[in-house]
Amino acid sequence: MHTVSRHPTLALALSLAFAAQAAADEPAKGQDPTPQAAQQLPTISVTATGESATLHDLEAPVNAGALGNLTQLDTPFSTTVVTRGDLDDRPIVKLGDLFATDASVSDNSGAHGAWASYLTVRGLQLDWQNAFRIDGKPFLSYATTPPYEHFEQVELLKGASGFMYGFGSPGGIVNYVTKRPTAQPVRSVSLGFSSDNVWRQHVDLGGRAGEDDRFGYRLNATHEEGDLYNGGSLKRNAVSLALDLKLTDRLTWDFQSLYQNKKVVGQEPTINTSRLAGTVLPRPVRDNDRTLVGDGTFVNNEFQFHSTGLTYRLAPDWKLSTSYSHSSTRTRRSESVLFLTDSGGNYQDVRSDYAERYAYDQWQAMVQGGFATGALEHQVVLGTSWQQQKNDYSLNSVYQQMGTGSLGSQNVISYHPQGGLDLYRAGEITQKALFASDTVKLSDRWSVLAGVRYTKFRQEGYTPDGATSALYDKSSVTPTVAVMFKPDARTMAYASYVESLEQGATVGNAYANRGQTLGPLTSKQYEVGVKTEHSGWAATAALFRIERGAEYANAGNVLVQDGLSVYQGLELGASKRTGAWTVGGNLMLLDSEYRKGSDYNGKRVAGAPRFVAAGQVVYSVPQVQGLKLRADFKYTGSTMLRPANDVKVSGYTIMNVGASYETRLGGYDTIFRAAITNLADKRYWEFQYADYVKPGYPRALALGMTLKF
Known part of the structure; x- marks a missing residue:
């Protein structure tokens, strides 16, 4: 294990570098993903902030999956892109950190436990089974935090995505874009320290x-x-490899592989409020020591992803591509679930000891190109895909109360798992799809988009003895249509409609009907927006309405599907670059409610804040070439913890600061970085899921150095 005593030289060097040379500057941008990176999400940033390339790159071509090749400006959906520079300059330890400056995103994630992939977008939580992609290809993200150092950028497509990617939550899709071979050699080594x-x-x-x-x-x-900050320990190893080969002038082969093994001892507990007496949460605690961590908790996660494909250039305007991917994740964890019993912070400690394994296989073929019919220009995409998901759960898992305690006192409960846990096949989900889209340019200003995906969906659930516990065999058609208007070359207004279908949940241990597999949910999204980018400034706006089948725990603590959850909101974003300053901000106004169900009609949807605002300032210090200073904030409004709206999670503001300095040492380009997250060391409860909260992360320091050779 690395300790401070083993790295005094590095620590001193970093300290002197920041004190004497003042740290800041964007790292050199990596090359854009190669054309073979099929199925990458559109890279429009709704919130243009800082040094983001979106201030000048809305005309850049992107590969938009089932929509084919479009420019960023021509894509009629809201997205956010986290560039490589953003990933380097901001400490990223959990999923929510990626979108710290995006008001449409609320952070529900944890850094080192099973809640790694929990995120709310426009008031809807992302689907950990279908909402995550690597280069457009699926993987299951439960308990998996991928190695952010290995990606060129991270993209968030907001809203329903049924047409583009098949089944998935209307909250959106997160796509990790792997680093690919570049024309110029890349050689760098980085060292980092964090609290x-x-x-x-x-x-x-x-x-x-x-x-x-x-x-x-x-x-x-x-x-x-x-x-770790809470007294636990972390050990992580990750390696990735990307290859491509030009077999002929027209045919290219590509390959990507990623492996990560992560082990955490003393993982933070999950806090459940379903047994809370009254309607007031305890005072937030600061999770900066072992007080909440009982003895024997851990999580071990092993993740791998492999993909290969061929791209053939049929003609200058046409290409055919096919790809196959396989991903799997295996987790063994012993977790403490603290069931709060009163507002004083007393709890019952339930230990959850289990193992699980997920696997995802996908094959896809796609042809795309352009042609004209008279005065009309067409960009078309035709494709087919097959994918299969396999879920294996513990046959002999443990879920029982081990003792009691209080949030203000040391957790003295001890539970050490013995031996391994056998797995059984709990479910298989198969999707077969055909999709097609046509983007028609009617004139220099007007264009329309029409697309449709036909999906045959089969979901089977099994009991430990192999009997079928649930079966859904359904075919669905998910369309999308959009109208786009460009009053000038740098501005686009659009109106779009998308439908989506998502698979039903497998009910967790905290509910009375645990283990049950629920049926698919349908959703519809309506969006009207405008975006414009000019020299030195950019602005965006989007007005949306999402209707989704509601899923919640009723008064009997049974997870049910009943009625609708409706989300209506407005997103506004703007940024301005003037001289040494770049200032950007964005906000989201959201109205949500349950409708047409037997319970909770008219209540706000759990986890959907009414108001979120974020801002960022970047200052390039004129007196010190290469030095940049940054500051950002995010205010998340109050959130209802339960569908009944009887318990509220208070709003909070988080501030972060950072600096970077780019220079040359010994003839090599070198970048020093420093950052402090949660500058004010704010205590707050973070909404994680209906009935679940977690303590906000304490103030933390991160230092880093990158040497390019």
Whole structure:
């Protein structure tokens, strides 16, 4: 294990570098993903902030999955892009950190436990089974925090995505874009430190070789180890490899592989309020020591992703691509679930000891190109896909109360799992799909988009003895249509409609009907928006309405599907660059309610804040070339914890600051970085899921250095 005593030279060097040279500057931007990176989400940023390339790149071409190739400006949906520069400059330890400056996103995630992939977008929680992609290909994200160092950028498509990617929550899709081979060699090594005492080393190597540079490679490796902010410990190893080969002038092969093994001892507990007497939460606690952590808790997660594909250029305007991907994740964890019993912070400690394994396989073929019919120009996409998901759960898991305690006192409950846990096949989900879209340019100003996806969906649930416990066999058609108007080359207004279908939940242990598999849910989304970008400034606006089948726990603590949950909101964003300053901000106004059900009609949807605002300031210090200072904030409004609206999670504001400094040391480009998250060390409860909260993360320091050679 790395400790401070083993790294005094590095710690001193970093301290002197920041004190003497004042740290800041964006790292050199990596090359854009190659054309072979099929199924990448559109890269429009609804919130143009800081040095984001979206201030000047809305005309750049993107690969938009089932929509084919469009420019960013021509894509009629709201998205946010986190660039490589953003990933480097901001400490990213959990999913919510990626979108710290996006008001449409509320952070529900945890850094080192099973809640790693919990995120709310426009008041809707993302679907951990279907809402996450790597290069457009699916993986199951439960308990998995992927290695952010290994991605070129992260993209968020907001809202329903049924046409583009098949089944999925209307909250949106998160797509991780892997680092790919670049025309110019890449050679860098990074060292990092974060509170309490975690050290990280990362290597990034890439380039091209062979006749006419036909062969490309990109290798990334990360090791992270040390003591966490709450007294636990972390050990993480990750490696990824991307290859491509120009087999002929028209045919290209590509391959991506990623593996990560992560082990955490002393993981933070989950806090459940379903047994809370009264309607007031205890005073928030600061999760900066072992007070909440009982003995014997841990989580081990092993994740892998592999993909390969071929792209053939049929003609200058046409190409055919096919790909296959496989991903799997296996988790063993012993978790403490604290069931609060009163507003004084007393709880019952339930230990959850289980194992699970998920696997995802997908094959897809797609052809895309353009042609004209008279005065009309067409961009068309035709495709087919098959994918299968397999869920394996513990046959002999443990879920029982082990003792009691209080949030203000040391958790003295001890439970140490013995031996392994057998797994059984709990479910299989198969999707077969056909999709097609046509974007028609009617004139220089007007264009229309029409697309449709036909999906045959089969979901089977099994009992431990192999009997079928649930079966859904359904075919669905999910369309999308949009009208786009460009009053000038730098501005677009649009109106779009999308339908989506998502698979039903497998009910968790905290509910009376645990283990039950629920049926698919349908949703519809209406959106009207405008975006414009000019030299030095950008602005966006989107007005949306989402109707989704409601899913909640009723008075009997049974998870049911009943009625609708409706979300209506407004997103506004703007940024301005003037001289050494760049200022950006965005906000979301949201109205949500349950309708047409037997319970909770007219109540606000749990987890959907009415108001969120975010802002960021970047200052390039004129007196010190290469030095940049940053500050950002995010206010998240109060949130209803339960569908009954009887318990509220208070609003809170988080502030972060950072600096970076780009210089040359010994003839090599070098970047130093420093950042402090939660600058005011704010105590707050974070909404995680209906009935679940977690303590907000305490103030933390992060230092880093990258050397390019």
